[in-house]
Structure formats: structure tokens, C-alpha cells
Amino acid sequence: MSIRTLSTDVVVAGAGLAGITAALEAARSGVDVVVLSLAPVGFGSNSALSNGVFAGPTSTYTIEAYIADTLKAGGFLNDEGYLRRVASKALTAVEWLRSLGVNIVEESDHYRVSPDRKTQPPGSYLMSVLRKRLTAYPRIRVFERTLVKKVLLDGETSGSVCGVVAFNRSGDVLNISASSVILATGGGAALYKRSDNHKAIVGYGYALAAALGLVLYDMELVQFYPIALAEPGLPALMLAPPHPPGTMLRNSKGVDLIEKYGLEQLNKAVRFQRDRLSLIIVEETSKNGGVYIDYTGVPSSFWEIPPLCRLARIRHDFRRTPARILPVAHFFMGGVKVDEQGMTAIPGLFACGELVWGLHGANRRGGNALTECVLSGMWAGRGAARWAVSSGTSKISSEKMCRASICRNGGIPATEDKLTRIKREIRNIAWDYAGICRSEDLLLRGKNKLLELFDYISRVEVNDSENFFLLEDLKASVITLSAVIEGSLIRRENIGSFRRADIENPPLSRSEFHSRLVYEPSNESLFSRSGR
Structure with missing residues (x-):
């Protein structure tokens, strides 16, 4: 175990899609960046588990239609100014990813990552490309298996950011001076018993922000993804759309729930009515003993292409036997408020990704998470770089440095x-x-x-x-x-x-x-x- 003292311009806490985007944009702006990640870069995040869908206006889906659909899904609790900014720049996010070598195709009202191999999960492909770009960038230093313990301010209880204290799994202490810190730590849904999130996504960013006195907005608004496996012995795997023709959602009596509750169509319900569909499944399970996803009527050709071809590794005969499902905790709509530069109410402290409040309102529409990750990451990265340049070099004072080990005695x-x-x-x-x-x-x-x-x-x-x-x-x-x-x-x-x-x-x-x-x-x- 050792105590190390480092200095940089920008620290990024988190290395999912938002964190990597922020780090790359900060470095491209001409500053030095340190990235701290609890897990291997890119793969300790929900981005790697995602279905690779980016919501946004397309050639056939107008900006106003996108805004209207997002407001309706969110119960109009969205920050409309933030939403309009995302709507106007969504294509920028897609083009930015394409410039890095990510293959993305346009569909009717969204964009979809298209892996080179059809059996490769879209999120894994996406983060593999970004990981390579991040680790090859000369102005970026990466520390994996490292936890940010505390964000430091230059005042006793207030002031501007001056760095962080972090610990790694070897027990080393890292005192890192920095003018800007970006929190890109994801949400907190993995703190639930049933969750489709990476196990490390338990709210680190909310806890760090709260400890600094930042207001947390709408934290009660937690989205549950409606369709995830609940068969004994199987993982709580999210079954992502598009669900092919012939897919049915049935209760234990065989009743078609989409028809019973007047939902327009399964795929649309999963993307725009996750809140209602989750509640329906929970109530039907309570009343009738279970809800099942039934792929037995799906034509054979669909089993050779995503998403059904990826079910081959699951020990269940989906072609012949319906599988029991229940919702899983999926996404936090609440979080911290940021300005157009991605900065919080604390000078020099930025946030991006799921940690940021405002876009989704009371219910996130499918595809908006990844779009927000890229755009908020771009804005935070550039904003943090500008702040670091304008504010000059920060240094952690000797009294703020952590000289203790991870060991804590007397408790x-x-x-x-x-x-x-x-x-x-x-x-x-x-x-x-x-x-x-x-x-x-x-x-x-x-x-x-x-x-x-x-x-x-x-x-x-x-x-x-x-x-x-x-x-x-x-x-x-x-x-x-x-x-x-x-x-x-x-x-x-x-x-x-x-x-x-x-x-x-x-x-x-x-x-x-x-x-x-x-x-x-x-x-x-x-x-x-x-x-x-």
C-alpha cells in the first residue's frame, strides 16, 4: 500500500459511455485528464449491457415529434429547455460516435448500433470501440479498480473543486489535484434485489453529490423495465426489443395482456409505456400467479437474427416453452441539476449521464439514456476543460490530503x-x-x-x-x-x-x-x- 500525489486538469469519475465521452472531449480540448473507474473501462457500466438504441429525430421523425413523445412519456415533468437542447443536438451524438468508428444505422424514430457480428451484444460492441479510443489517447491516464472516496473543495465547507481522494483495490491512496471533476458514475438501480444494472451501479455519484450539499431532484422516480426473466435458476436478464412478430405476453391463464389492457403494440409499450406495463405485470402476477413471455409463435427465421439469436446461451427452450417474467429496476430519472456546460452548483464540479436530472421526467422513453450519455458527456467534457484552463492549476492543500490507509480501527x-x-x-x-x-x-x-x-x-x-x-x-x-x-x-x-x-x-x-x-x-x- 502506498500514498500517491498526482496532478491533472480534469478528473473523470466513471468510465461508461458518458464518462468516456467526457474524457475524450476534455482531452481533445487540450487538457490533461485522469479517468478513475471501479471496473474495467467501459465494461463496469450499463452502457455495455444496453441494446444500443439512441432515441432522437431522424429524417422521418421531426424534432417536435421527438419532444412531444418524450414529454408525454415523462408526464411533462421533464426540463423542457434541456430536452429541446438534446433534441436539437441528437444527430451530433450519432455523428460523433460514427467518427470514432461505431457503426450506427438510422431507423424510423431512433438510431441503432449495428455490431460487426450479429451475435455480439450491441452494448459490448459499442464500449469495445470506445475503450480502444480512450486508452490510446495520449493525454488521458486511466486508473481501473479505483474508487473516488471524496471530492475536495478549496474552502472548508464550500468553494471550488480542487481535486479528489481515491483508493484502489491494492489499498493505495491517490490524492489527485484537479481544477475540474466530472461525475459520470451512473445511476443506482443495482441496489434493488431485481435489477438489470451492472452490480457496481449503486448510487456512488448521488452519495458524492449529496455529501457536497448539492440538491437531489426527484429521486423517487425510478423506472422498472417490464420484461426480464424470472424463471428459477436463470439470470434476471432484460429481454430487449424489438420483439419479433408472434411474440405474446400472457398471464398464467393464457390471456394476451396487450389486448386485455388495450396497449397499442408490445414494442411500443416497452419503449414508451414502461411504467404502465411494469405495473400491469406486477398486478397480474399477484392476481393470477405469473406473467410469461411467449415466443412459441415466432417464425423460425427470426431465431437466426438479433435479438432472439442471443437467447441461445440461456438454458431455457424459448422456442417451445414460455418463460416467466417480472420487472427489474432499470433507471433513475432523478439526480443533480447542471447548466448548459454540464456544471453543477459547485464551481468546477460537473456531471453527466444518468446522474443528471431533467431530461426524462417521470418515465424515461426507450433510447434516451444513451443519447443523453453522449451529449451530456460532450458538454461536461468541454465545459470541464474550459473551466480548468480559465481557473488555472489547482492543488490540494496539505491539510486536505489523505494520509491514512484504507484500514479503520476502533470501530x-x-x-x-x-x-x-x-x-x-x-x-x-x-x-x-x-x-x-x-x-x-x-x-x-x-x-x-x-x-x-x-x-x-x-x-x-x-x-x-x-x-x-x-x-x-x-x-x-x-x-x-x-x-x-x-x-x-x-x-x-x-x-x-x-x-x-x-x-x-x-x-x-x-x-x-x-x-x-x-x-x-x-x-x-x-x-x-x-x-x-
Whole structure:
């Protein structure tokens, strides 16, 4: 174990699509960049697991139509100014990726990544190309298996960014001076028991932002993807569109649910009505014992092409036997607010990707996540570079440098088994008390359980790097889930992905209410319901 001191212009925390984009754009702007990634670059992110779809205006789909569809899907809770900016620049994101060698084809109302090999997952292909570009760029240094512990400011409790403190899996401490820091850490859906996210996506960025006093907006708005495997012994794999002709969604009695509930078409429901479809599947499962995806009527030719050809590696005979499904936690619509440069309310602190609030409203339409990753990454990267140049070199003062190791003595000893059990408990709390349909009683019970866990993990002692990383995972999960629960207690309406069983009003088609939370831990709550 060692303590290292580094200096750069821009630090990027996270190396998914948004983080890589931000790093490349910052470096192209003429500054030095350090990228810190918990996992191998590009493959510790949801981008690598994605279906490779980029929503946006096309030659046959106008900007105004794209905006209207996104507003409708989001219950008009979207930041319309931000949405219009994304709409006007969506093609820029596609052309930027093409310039890096990514093959993307235009379809009716979106763009789709087209891998060289049909069996290669689109997200894996996309991130492979970007990883090569990032690691080959001369002004970018990459540190994998590295966690940002704290973002440092040049004042005691406020001021501009001056760097970060990070730890790697070998136990080394990295004190990195930087004028700009970009948070590109993704969302937090992996803190749920059923999730299609990469296991590391538990809310690190929300926890870092909250610790700095930033307001978290609309954290209760969590999207659940409706169709994921729920067969015993099989992974909770998201079954992504396009679902070919002959695909049916049936309850345990064989009833066609698309027809029963008057949905226009399965693929459209998956892209634009994920909130409603998820609730239908949960309610049908509760009433009738299960919901199944039925591919038995799909023509044989479709089994040779994506997406069905990728099911060959799953131990289930999809051609002959319907498979049980349930929704999975998928995406966080809430987050931090940024300006047109991607900067937060803290000078020198930028954010991009899923961490950013505003585009999606109460329910994200399919394809907008990747579009936002590229555009917000471009804006944050360029903005961070400009800030670094204009503000000059930053240096962490000696009193702010971390000189301690990962070891923490004097607290409660905790084994890896104990911390792993706590992780499972947090995921169960998320699913059982802050899941698809919530209530005040469930939320308050979940909140109390989290407060007990927060008190415990705040006093835990660790003596090795693996347990240190696991403990940081738990802290981020508890803080993020607490924000979800607190926001859920505030919102007294049903809209988009948000459902409260104890609120009798029918779901709204539009709303103007935004929850705002500030991290102020106490014995009664981790967040206050205030904030600008």
C-alpha cells in the first residue's frame, strides 16, 4: 500500500459511455485528464449491457415529434429547455460516435448500433470501440479498480473543486489535484434485489453529490423495465426489443395482456409505456400467479437474427416453452441539476449521464439514456476543460490530503460475510419497501430499517481493501435508497413510474411538482425536504 500525489486538469469519475465521452472531449480540448473507474473501462457500466438504441429525430421523425413523445412519456415533468437542447443536438451524438468508428444505422424514430457480428451484444460492441479510443489517447491516464472516496473543495465547507481522494483495490491512496471533476458514475438501480444494472451501479455519484450539499431532484422516480426473466435458476436478464412478430405476453391463464389492457403494440409499450406495463405485470402476477413471455409463435427465421439469436446461451427452450417474467429496476430519472456546460452548483464540479436530472421526467422513453450519455458527456467534457484552463492549476492543500490507509480501527469489527448480508438486506429493503408500488407505511418501515443500517455501517471497522470497497458500496446504497424513500414520502400523486397504493387519485398525465432533498443526516432522517 502506498500514498500517491498526482496532478491533472480534469478528473473523470466513471468510465461508461458518458464518462468516456467526457474524457475524450476534455482531452481533445487540450487538457490533461485522469479517468478513475471501479471496473474495467467501459465494461463496469450499463452502457455495455444496453441494446444500443439512441432515441432522437431522424429524417422521418421531426424534432417536435421527438419532444412531444418524450414529454408525454415523462408526464411533462421533464426540463423542457434541456430536452429541446438534446433534441436539437441528437444527430451530433450519432455523428460523433460514427467518427470514432461505431457503426450506427438510422431507423424510423431512433438510431441503432449495428455490431460487426450479429451475435455480439450491441452494448459490448459499442464500449469495445470506445475503450480502444480512450486508452490510446495520449493525454488521458486511466486508473481501473479505483474508487473516488471524496471530492475536495478549496474552502472548508464550500468553494471550488480542487481535486479528489481515491483508493484502489491494492489499498493505495491517490490524492489527485484537479481544477475540474466530472461525475459520470451512473445511476443506482443495482441496489434493488431485481435489477438489470451492472452490480457496481449503486448510487456512488448521488452519495458524492449529496455529501457536497448539492440538491437531489426527484429521486423517487425510478423506472422498472417490464420484461426480464424470472424463471428459477436463470439470470434476471432484460429481454430487449424489438420483439419479433408472434411474440405474446400472457398471464398464467393464457390471456394476451396487450389486448386485455388495450396497449397499442408490445414494442411500443416497452419503449414508451414502461411504467404502465411494469405495473400491469406486477398486478397480474399477484392476481393470477405469473406473467410469461411467449415466443412459441415466432417464425423460425427470426431465431437466426438479433435479438432472439442471443437467447441461445440461456438454458431455457424459448422456442417451445414460455418463460416467466417480472420487472427489474432499470433507471433513475432523478439526480443533480447542471447548466448548459454540464456544471453543477459547485464551481468546477460537473456531471453527466444518468446522474443528471431533467431530461426524462417521470418515465424515461426507450433510447434516451444513451443519447443523453453522449451529449451530456460532450458538454461536461468541454465545459470541464474550459473551466480548468480559465481557473488555472489547482492543488490540494496539505491539510486536505489523505494520509491514512484504507484500514479503520476502533470501530465495530465486520467480516466480509457480515457486510455481504447487509448488502442483501439493503437490496431486499429497496425491492420490498420502495419498489414498483409503494405506500406510506411501507416507506416508513423501510426508512427506519435504513437508519439502523446507516448507524451500524458508520461505525464499522475494516482492515483490507475488499471489505473497504464493500463498505463504500453499502454507504452509497443506503444514502441513495434513503433519498428514494424520502422523495417517495413527499410525492403525493401517481405519475409515470411512481405509484403509491395509498393515494386514491388516478395517475396524472402531467405534473409540475419536483421533490428536492439535501443530505443532512440525523437520528430521524438522512435528508431534509428543503433545497433550492
